Amino acid sequence: MDELNELFRKRVGISKKGRITFEHLDTVLEKTAKTIPFENLCIIENRTTDITKGNLVNKMLMKNEGGLCYELNSILYFFLEANGFNVNLVRGVIFNHEAEDWLTLGRTHVAILLNHENETFLVDTGFGGNLPLRPVPLNGRTITSNNGEFRVSRMNNKHGDYILEMKIKHKDQDWRIGYTFDSKQPVQEVSEFNEIQKILIENEESPFNKNPLVTQLTAKGNKTLTDTTFTEWVDGELKKDKVDNDRFKELAKLYFGLE
Structure with missing residues (x-):
């Protein structure tokens, strides 16, 4: 292998x-x-x-x-x-x-x-x-x-x-x-x-060169992290929290394993 x-x-x-x-x-x-x-x-x-x-x-x-x-x-x-x-x-x-x-x-x-x-x-x-x-x-x-x-x-x-x-x-x-x-x-x-x-x-029209974005599917929906919000869909229910720079780094590691 x-x-x-x-x-x-x-x-x-x-x-x-x-x-x-x-x-x-x-x-x-x-x-x-x-x-x-x-x-x-x-x-x-x-x-x-x-x-x-x-x-x-x-x-x-x-x-x-x-x-x-x-x-x-x-x-x-x-x-x-x-x-x-x-x-x-x-x-x-x-x-x-x-x-x-x-x-x-x-x-x-x-x-x-x-x-x-x-x-x-x-x-x-x-x-x-x-x-x-x-x-x-x-x-x-x-x-x-x-x-x-x-x-x-x-x-x-x-x-x-x-x-x-x-x-x-x-x-x-x-x-x-x-x-x-x-x-x-x-x-x-x-x-x-x-x-x-x-x-x-x-490119100015690129959606990926302006703000950080991390998203991933989960067993019950998905989770998405940007520099302003952390969003979770769980069994069709939406949960959204505001984040700042320090919280972004914390959540990126906690929820996505990203240092």
């Missing part, structure tokens, strides 16, 4: 022994979502590094930090690949519901396509609180998890050929678009994500 495989299993709480099969992926995705937070602290604190396999291992599996979509899904991709899965990374564009249009930042979302028994599935552990927690087939079939309902539909547009749609538990009454992605343009090397990281650091 290679180092990444062993460290990933240790980080998310999977047995070091035993083969990971397709039937195990629900458990892998739930454990990953509840262990490795979605967060932008490296960008806010100006300590980003180049996107390489080694740097991702160091950041998330040795220092036990979290990351954004291009980091979280890259480390999951390497883990799945190490366990014999047929996987590719793809890029997509988030839908902006306020503007009712695609975000203008370009293809800055990253996800995984997994092929299993002549069927293709979308796998994503880097979409904040909107994670399917299951592989989602590209044939339009709805899957249900503890986080809601999800489906992938074919929809050709200027940014891709499929869309992820979702109804988040306790929040959405109707289907809404999460993002589009291009299944025909697989990513060749994770170094391509340095372009995404640069955009998210420098």
Whole structure:
């Protein structure tokens, strides 16, 4: 077993022994979502590094930090690949519901396509609180998890050929678009994500270069920490507290394991 495989299993709480099969992926995705937070602290604190396999291992599996979509899904991709899965990374564009249009930042979302028994599935552990927690087939079939309902539909547009749609538990009454992605343009090397990281650091419209954000799913909902509030959804009930800088650091360590 290679180092990444062993460290990933240790980080998310999977047995070091035993083969990971397709039937195990629900458990892998739930454990990953509840262990490795979605967060932008490296960008806010100006300590980003180049996107390489080694740097991702160091950041998330040795220092036990979290990351954004291009980091979280890259480390999951390497883990799945190490366990014999047929996987590719793809890029997509988030839908902006306020503007009712695609975000203008370009293809800055990253996800995984997994092929299993002549069927293709979308796998994503880097979409904040909107994670399917299951592989989602590209044939339009709805899957249900503890986080809601999800489906992938074919929809050709200027940014891709499929869309992820979702109804988040306790929040959405109707289907809404999460993002589009291009299944025909697989990513060749994770170094391509340095372009995404640069955009998210420098672009004025980036949602990740202004204020710290840490969010993670839990057994009963999710928890989100910013520099002003700590929010918890527990069984559909919302709890919100104000925080200051000292409290932020305290809660980041207490609730997310971040120093």
